[in-house]
Amino acid sequence: MANSLQKQLMKAGLADEKKARKAKQQKREDVNKAKRGEIEMEDPADRARRLREEKAEADRQREAQRKAEREKKEIAAQIKQMIEQSRLERNGEVAFQFVQDKKIKKAYVTGNQQKQLERGQIAIVALGESFELVPTVVAEKIRQRDEAAVLLLNERGTETVDEDDPYKDFPIPDDLMW
Template sequence: MAKNALQAQLLKAGLVDNKKAQQINKQNQHAKRTGEQTDAEVKQALAEAQARKLEKDQQLNQEKQRLLEEKTLKANILQMIKQHQLRDTSGDISYQFIDQSKVKKIYITQKIYDQVVAGHIAIGRLEDSYALLPRPLADRIDEKMTGFIVVANTKGEQQIDEEDPYAAYVIPDDLMW
């Protein structure tokens, strides 16, 4: 039989047959047993989904902003290198250095060579080539973002072992090959 008054009225009017009423009753009972969500639960789940989406969107925006700032910083550094690189440095003396586990070679003058070895001039990466930069500028670039300065020699104090039999012999660190 019909469980509620509306079903009873629909049956009396002949708009719904007994079979259809029983099917609706079974669907209602199934919904109650399986715990289908009510309107309040649906609204709460929707609000939680919107909150998660908003949080995800904020994280994506932060990531995009970080990437944009990094790209801008790289462009600024490249511009600084282009503006302040030393010009007319090509010569007949080769200076070899390691860049990303590969030995690279540039040809410079003897005066520039001595300054690079002494640490007054640094070698920086400029797109697909290299640029010679004054040391203070190279230090500022390296503070902002690493990876642009390839060679920045320093004259550090070397520790001398008292028992070393070859301690009296100076080994140059800029051997010409």
């Protein structure tokens, strides 16, 4: 049967004698290797099952990746919505400095906002490439979703003095600007 198909392919010009001989030789070598135990001839049903399992695993991985990306986008949208709903106006003349992406940035705030920032009553959060002032409660909710979105959040009254600190008798003045 194989020879008749081979002859038909050669007559049609789709194969030549050289390719036919090479295919026969390769088939004989595979059978001989299988007999010697060098390679295992795989049952077509096992091969089909293995291919289905590999495809299913690849599909699961792609779906997990899509789900992670979708969750990341949802979190970013939640953060943006929280910031936009609760941001405070910052049209002051007092420069308040903080660190964003290893660079010192300035936010011009009012004197009252500066004191609130120092006491930890309001916080600075990132919104895209810019930043906004939000209440501490909102900043904590944002921090739960994305730690990197909160640029500055001072802790409220949790200053503990280390007994070994040589400067414990010299408190930092509230009006110190750097």
